[in-house]
Each structure stands twice: as structure tokens, then as C-alpha cells.
Amino acid sequence: MPDNAPSKPKPRVLVVDDQQSMCELTKDAIEPHDFSVEWFTDPLEAFAAFQRNQFDVVLTDMQMKGLNGIELCDRIVSSRSDVPVVVMTAFGSMETAIGAIRAGAYDFVTKPLDFEMLALTLGRAVERRDMQQQIRLLSQQVAAARRGSLDQILGESPVMLRLADQVRQIADSEASVLITGESGSGKEMAAQAIHRLSRRSQNTFVALNCAALPESLLESELFGHTKGAFTDASADRQGLFFQADGGTIFLDELGEMPMPMQVKLLRALEQGAARPVGGSDERPFNVRLLTATNRDLEAMVEAGTFREDLFYRINVIQIEMPPLRSRGTDVLILAQHFIDQFARQAERPIGGLSETAAQKLVDYNWPGNVRELRNVIQRAVALTRYDHIAPEDLPEKIRNHRGKQVLIGGEDPAELLPMEAVEARYIQHVLEAVGGNKTTAAKILGFDRKTLYRKLKETK
Missing domain, CATH: 3.40.50.300 (P-loop containing nucleotide triphosphate hydrolases)
Known part of the structure; x- marks a missing residue:
């Protein structure tokens, strides 16, 4: 971001705890992490303030008079589902924590608080909220810009x-x-x-x-x-x-x-x-x-x-x-589309893929197709330390992927296979490649479906 760009306002945190000393301690501990904190000891007053003002994240205790943390969380989520809620609970109260998550809480932290970890949790919650807002905005922009086109059906294969x-x-x-x-x-x-x-x-x-x-x-x-x-x-x-x-x-x-x-x-x-x-x-x-x-x-x-x-x-x-694996270098066109999308949302100047990372994407077989690619790029944009996506930003399974080959034996005549075995291996390879869809496999193999079923039965 340019040096003369306007500084982003500090995320506003609403802290709710019926112990004033805990509120003051939390405020003093997390404000140095670039948060702006407002606190209340009365949960009903806190909710009224929440309705009047814009907060980026809420941190609430569980056990309070008048309104407990789950009830407050439920009210906040019902009123403004885009604002994440982090719940503080006693150490080991897993049942209570699960109840808070079910009520819509983003996360929970246990007391006594580790304020460094709390600051990280609040930061992640704010980032998640910002990303969701960006996604909604981008979706509206894309829908308006691409109405009447083929939308995200991108590719040149x-x-x-x-x-x-x-x-x-x-x-x-x-x-x-x-x-x-x-x-x-x-x-x-x-x-x-x-x-x-x-x-x-x-x-x-x-x-x-x-x-x-x-x-x-x-x-x-x-x-x-x-x-x-x-x-x-x-x-x-x-x-x-x-x-x-x-x-x-x-x-x-x-x-x-x-x-x-x-x-x-x-x-x-x-x-x-x-x-x-x-x-x-x-x-x-x-x-x-x-x-x-x-x-x-x-x-x-x-x-x-x-x-x-x-x-x-x-x-x-x-x-x-x-399937994406049959579309060749379309994977790079789609990857660039997702990089542009997620880099805009994160306000990060990420230009594209390194040559090595691009080759890793092309080599991978993408069992989850475009949906999997989108998730991989979103993760990479969040993790990269550079102005491009590098191999280390990709999941391990993609970095270490080696394409499957249909082995038919070596040079030694004793290792060579009869034609029936070679055909059986190749049929199985094609079936795995198309996710078990026999109609698609038959088209690739040049069989009718009855022939494919017969050959599969013979190899059992």
C-alpha cells in the first residue's frame, strides 16, 4: 500500500464482563495490538451500545448477571450476523464453549487469558469479517459487470x-x-x-x-x-x-x-x-x-x-x-482470476504466480476441480509473504504431487505384461481419472457402456 494512503482505522472491540477490573485489564492488554476498546459491565447496556454503534468484533464473558454470554451472543448474531463474537469461558468448560459456537460465536478463549493469543484471535475474527464484506461487495460488482456473459466459465482450452x-x-x-x-x-x-x-x-x-x-x-x-x-x-x-x-x-x-x-x-x-x-x-x-x-x-x-x-x-x-485436470493451462487462467479477486479483498499487491508455482498447479490432478483451486488460491493469498504466489504458499499435497503413470513393466522380458493386463490397468486408470463415471470413461476409451461393464466384470 502506498505511504500516502490513508491509514486504516483501528478495529473497534466491544468487551463485556461484569467485573470492571477484568474489563480494564483486557483493554490495557489488547489496545497496544492496534485495537480500539470500549467496555461494559452490564450486558444489556453493552447490547444497547452495540445497536447504536459500529463494532468490528465483540468479546464477552460467559457467566454474567442479567444476560449470559450465550444469550448475548445469540442477540448479537440475530441483530448483526456479520460481526464476529468471541466468548470467554472458564478453563475446561468445553460444553459451554460448544454451546457458544452453536449460538453463532466465531471462537472462544479460556480464562485465565493469554492476551497475546487473544489479540491474534480478535485479529483473525476482524480479518474474517473484512473478507466476508469484500466477498459480498465483489459478488455484487461481478454480477453487475458480467450480466449477460458466461460469468466465471473462464478458459481457452x-x-x-x-x-x-x-x-x-x-x-x-x-x-x-x-x-x-x-x-x-x-x-x-x-x-x-x-x-x-x-x-x-x-x-x-x-x-x-x-x-x-x-x-x-x-x-x-x-x-x-x-x-x-x-x-x-x-x-x-x-x-x-x-x-x-x-x-x-x-x-x-x-x-x-x-x-x-x-x-x-x-x-x-x-x-x-x-x-x-x-x-x-x-x-x-x-x-x-x-x-x-x-x-x-x-x-x-x-x-x-x-x-x-x-x-x-x-x-x-x-x-x-x-474436470479441471482435462483443461490444461486453463488452471492458470482461473488461478489468476482468483488471485486478482482475493488480492483485492486483502488489499495486497499480489501480481500472480511464480513460474515454479504455476508448474505445480498444472501438474496437479485437481480431484476437487475449480472449487478446490479457488480454496487453494485463497489460502495462498493469505499466506504469501511476497508480491506473488510461491511454491511454499501451496498445500503440501500440491507441492509434492507426482503424476500417476500406468506401469506396464520394465525392459526385462520377465516383467512385461500380457495385453489383457495392460488394458485392465489402463481402464482402471481412466476410471480413477474421471471419478468413477463409467459413461465418461467409456467415451474416453472408445467403448460402448456395455463393453466397459463386460471388461470390468472380466477383470474381477
């Missing part, structure tokens, strides 16, 4: 250029789209891009992870419910299909949907209408359906765990998000 063309081609169609690909490969971003480029872009995009809800709640989430339909139904609730009316609904992890719910979804799609849980009348909806899965739905159809008629209903158009 042939497979990504083909994907971008395909997304543009299908955007204005009303056909259902099934997006396949491994976890973390960017399926939801592809769905958002399709929506933004479509005629429905001015209307709502609604997304739901089907694996995140139990079957008993999934129907209500999708189609809504009427008051009194079940125990907790205290009012009518509009389902996602009706919230997305005129727009797009995206159902992620569709392969996790239970069979009975698959029947109800298929009927709603065929009828263009659905009945809320507990309701007597069907209501029409007008949505474009986008779905995604990291599972092999065709194999599930054959196994009887996914309905064939629903599969054909959702699979009018299929696009596949490629």
Missing part, C-alpha cells in the same frame, strides 16, 4: 471453448438441460450462464440442491404447502417452481432425489402444474428446467434407482462440465 459455444446455442431454447460433471467443476455456474443468456434472464433463477433436504421436506420446497399441511406448517408457503414462474429452476444433485419424489416431479413437469402439499387444487407454472448431477444417471436407470421416463424428460439436451 478447446473443451471450454466448445462448452461456451454450446451454452450460447442452447440458451434461448426452452428445452430441458442436464448438466453433468464432477463435483466442484462449475455445473451451477453453467446453469446461471444459460439463464442469463436466455429470454428468461429478466425473471427469477432459483436453485436447489436436492441432496440437501430429506424427502419429507423436498416436496414442500419444490411445490409449496398450505397452512396446516403438517405440524410446522404455520402459514402457506410458495414452492420454488412457483417462485421461478417465468424464469429458470435449477435442480442440482438430481441423482440423489428419492424414487417417490421422482414420480411427483415427473408428473409436475408433464402437466406443467403442481399441487402444494395439503392443497386441493393444482396450480400452473411456467419454468425452464435445468438439472445437474455428478452421478451416472444412465447406470442408475439400468440399476432401477432412477426413473427412465424422468431421465428422458430432463435429458433433452446434455452438456458436460469437464
Whole structure:
């Protein structure tokens, strides 16, 4: 940061402890660490001050008169969830500490206090809050700047250029789209891009992870419910299909949907209408359906765990998000995008990757795909001591990664393998590379799926 840049204000800490001596001691101990401290011995007065003023972090004792630490934490989180709360508790009171975390506390510290560690904890809490604010701001800026584009579907590899063309081609169609690909490969971003480029872009995009809800709640989430339909139904609730009316609904992890719910979804799609849980009348909806899965739905159809008629209903158009390991140097384009993003948030002048670090990223196989890369870069930006990302800023598993090879024997004729064994090893290598997706593996190997299943059975 330039020398003439305005100095950043000291983070404001609200300290709450019913012992005045403890408040004064804490203030004297942590203010030299570049904090500004205001303290209260009455938790109710402290909460009133919190509502009137801007604080960056709250440090509260657990046992107090009038309002204990968990109750105060709960009020603060309910009022301003962006302000982290650190709770002080007696040494060894793990149950109390867990209760504070459940109430929304960022962290806890034990008494007697180690003020050096306390200052570090408060500093981390403030940094976390600042980063969250930056992420929200950046998300708004990116959404405004990239509306109508392919958003973060970045890359120059042939497979990504083909994907971008395909997304543009299908955007204005009303056909259902099934997006396949491994976890973390960017399926939801592809769905958002399709929506933004479509005629429905001015209307709502609604997304739901089907694996995140139990079957008993999934129907209500999708189609809504009427008051009194079940125990907790205290009012009518509009389902996602009706919230997305005129727009797009995206159902992620569709392969996790239970069979009975698959029947109800298929009927709603065929009828263009659905009945809320507990309701007597069907209501029409007008949505474009986008779905995604990291599972092999065709194999599930054959196994009887996914309905064939629903599969054909959702699979009018299929696009596949490629795994990051198949995208070559796209990993460096994405890494630079994330470096720019996180460096802005941290207000750090980090320009890019060192040559060695870049090679480490290209060599790694990225089982967690783009999501894993994003986390790695965020960590590296936080840890680096330089104006670039160096190899030592990367996780050990990436620094030490060695690419797998399919071993077929050495030069000694006694070590050479028969063709069947070489083929079996290569098939297994491809399956591992695509995360076990047999449909994708069969395409790479040039087999039909039945041939692949037969060969796998023969090698057992």
C-alpha cells in the first residue's frame, strides 16, 4: 500500500464482563495490538451500545448477571450476523464453549487469558469479517459487470471453448438441460450462464440442491404447502417452481432425489402444474428446467434407482462440465482470476504466480476441480509473504504431487505384461481419472457402456 494512503482505522472491540477490573485489564492488554476498546459491565447496556454503534468484533464473558454470554451472543448474531463474537469461558468448560459456537460465536478463549493469543484471535475474527464484506461487495460488482456473459466459465482450452459455444446455442431454447460433471467443476455456474443468456434472464433463477433436504421436506420446497399441511406448517408457503414462474429452476444433485419424489416431479413437469402439499387444487407454472448431477444417471436407470421416463424428460439436451485436470493451462487462467479477486479483498499487491508455482498447479490432478483451486488460491493469498504466489504458499499435497503413470513393466522380458493386463490397468486408470463415471470413461476409451461393464466384470 502506498505511504500516502490513508491509514486504516483501528478495529473497534466491544468487551463485556461484569467485573470492571477484568474489563480494564483486557483493554490495557489488547489496545497496544492496534485495537480500539470500549467496555461494559452490564450486558444489556453493552447490547444497547452495540445497536447504536459500529463494532468490528465483540468479546464477552460467559457467566454474567442479567444476560449470559450465550444469550448475548445469540442477540448479537440475530441483530448483526456479520460481526464476529468471541466468548470467554472458564478453563475446561468445553460444553459451554460448544454451546457458544452453536449460538453463532466465531471462537472462544479460556480464562485465565493469554492476551497475546487473544489479540491474534480478535485479529483473525476482524480479518474474517473484512473478507466476508469484500466477498459480498465483489459478488455484487461481478454480477453487475458480467450480466449477460458466461460469468466465471473462464478458459481457452478447446473443451471450454466448445462448452461456451454450446451454452450460447442452447440458451434461448426452452428445452430441458442436464448438466453433468464432477463435483466442484462449475455445473451451477453453467446453469446461471444459460439463464442469463436466455429470454428468461429478466425473471427469477432459483436453485436447489436436492441432496440437501430429506424427502419429507423436498416436496414442500419444490411445490409449496398450505397452512396446516403438517405440524410446522404455520402459514402457506410458495414452492420454488412457483417462485421461478417465468424464469429458470435449477435442480442440482438430481441423482440423489428419492424414487417417490421422482414420480411427483415427473408428473409436475408433464402437466406443467403442481399441487402444494395439503392443497386441493393444482396450480400452473411456467419454468425452464435445468438439472445437474455428478452421478451416472444412465447406470442408475439400468440399476432401477432412477426413473427412465424422468431421465428422458430432463435429458433433452446434455452438456458436460469437464474436470479441471482435462483443461490444461486453463488452471492458470482461473488461478489468476482468483488471485486478482482475493488480492483485492486483502488489499495486497499480489501480481500472480511464480513460474515454479504455476508448474505445480498444472501438474496437479485437481480431484476437487475449480472449487478446490479457488480454496487453494485463497489460502495462498493469505499466506504469501511476497508480491506473488510461491511454491511454499501451496498445500503440501500440491507441492509434492507426482503424476500417476500406468506401469506396464520394465525392459526385462520377465516383467512385461500380457495385453489383457495392460488394458485392465489402463481402464482402471481412466476410471480413477474421471471419478468413477463409467459413461465418461467409456467415451474416453472408445467403448460402448456395455463393453466397459463386460471388461470390468472380466477383470474381477
